[in-house]
Amino acid sequence: EVEVDDPLVTVESDKATFEIPSPHAGKITKVLVSEGDKLSEGNDLLEMQVGNDAGDEEDDTDDAEAKDAESADESPRKQSAGASDKGSASGKDDVPDVPQPGAKVHAGPAVRKLARELGADLNRVKGSGPKSRIIKDDVEGYVKAQLQKTQGGGAVAGGSGIPGIKLPDFSQFGDIQRDAMTRMQVATANNMQRSWLNVPHVTQHEDVDFTDLEAFRKGLKAEGEKRAVKMTPLPFILKACAHALTALPQFNVALDMERKEIVRKQYIHIGIAVDTPAGLMVPVIRDVDKKGLWELAAEAQELAGKARDKKLKPSEMQGGCFSITSLGGIGGTAFTPIVNSPEVAILGVSKAAMKPVWDGEAFQPRLLCPLSLSYDHRAVNGADAARFTTLLAELMGDIRRLLL
Known part of the structure; x- marks a missing residue:
């Protein structure tokens, strides 16, 4: 019941x-x-x-x-x-055996239509759905395998005609252990390779003065305990990025190369990369420009928890315009994040550190946070990337500017 x-x-x-x-x-x-x-x-x-x-x-x-x-x-x-x-x-x-030609094929109308469009013989396709039903991925996988055979590739191609890497027998050098990749690891590897091969990446670096922001953030600790919300630097970074995406809308686009069009998004949804035991996941916070710092902090905390518990809904990982990935809690001085295509930019945040900064008269201890902005050079030019990171530095160096 x-x-x-x-x-x-x-x-x-x-x-x-x-x-x-x-x-x-x-x-x-x-x-x-x-x-x-x-x-x-x-x-x-x-x-x-x-x-x-x-x-x-x-x-x-x-x-x-x-x-x-x-x-x-x-x-x-x-x-x-x-x-x-x-x-x-x-x-x-x-996976069941391949049906014999002339046997009854278990597939829906949409799958049959796809097979006709691709010229695939459903009698030769293995069905992996319930009761050996043939699904869309089965047809696409069959067509891909046939293309690889006809093109004579021994090792699987890496994409765009690039020859694959044939692995040696590692056991000849010592003991090894083989573990099957998880579905998430396979999906992440494919997505990263697809983005890297298709997007001409450039990375712009900038050091941001977090001194005053950090002092203000720490002053909110008591209020955060009352709200049961931890105020981290992320909400400030989210608000600054939303402001920058509004000021420089060329970062809030997607490129439709088939139709030779630029898709200009009239909304600001930002993905936040979350490190989980199962791998990297990127939930999306919607309408960042319309939300306050406490609301963003609460939503980021909730989505990060759901990501770690593998409770995210598919809709909560879609629709991003821009992504933020932070290694500040681990370390490092800079890195080059891979653009999460079809987005055209991603911001990497490294670990902040106290450094001497010359103020014109003397060196002053300031908390500097390294930012790394990777972008799709087809959509964004270098001058605009420098303007973007400079604007972020101004906003986060003096958070009062977010009110302007």
Whole structure:
């Protein structure tokens, strides 16, 4: 027996684990999936008896055909998989044998349409969905494998025609251990490689005087304890970046190279990189320019906690205009973060340190924080990058400027 919004199944995508709730109250009569199954939006999860009549034998069976998932933030409306990313409750990937030509193919209309567009024979595609259903990723993977075969690549190409790196037999040098990469590690590696290969990166560095900001922040400790919110430097950096994105809107764009257009965003959503035991995750804080410091601090604290617990929803990791990644809690003097494409810039924050600064008459001890701004040189030129970091230094050097 389940009530409305009771969790039915836990699904793990590339970077999140989330529960699919029940849209109805009723009795579960049959479970159609098993632990480890790969799911796409629209896959059947279960059958349930709905209604107050205990003798009602009519089952409410959800979507029989898989839908073509357009976005991962659509809320599940039925007892079907509601994420566009494939989900798996464990690491098992049991793949059936390839069906024989002429055999019945288990695939939805959207998958059949995709196969026709790509010229793929569904009889030759392995289905990895529930009950060996062929899903979109199966078709794309099959086409990719066939292209690699016809192009004669021994090692898998790294992208854009770049030959792959063939590994030696490391066991000849000593003992080794092989561990399977997690889904998140694979997704992160692919995303980083894609961005690095497609985006011409340049990094601008700047030292920011945090002395007064840090004194003000520490003065908020008592108020933060009352609010149960810790005021870190991040909210100040978020507000400064939002101000800079407004002043220099060329940083708040995406490049549509297929249509030769610049997409100018009229909103300011900023992603914050969170280091978790499962890997790096980037939840997105929306409308940063419209929120105060305490609101940003509370939201950043909540999202970071959900990231570490793998409770982020797909919608909470989408829509970013700009990203901030901080290594200040660990160390380092500078680094070159990789742009999170299709964004065109990312700010790296290193560890602040006390250094002597000449004031015209004498050296004064000041708390300097190194910033590293990596940007897509197709969208942003070097002069504008220097203006961006200079503006950040002015804003964070005297936080009163955020009020102007």
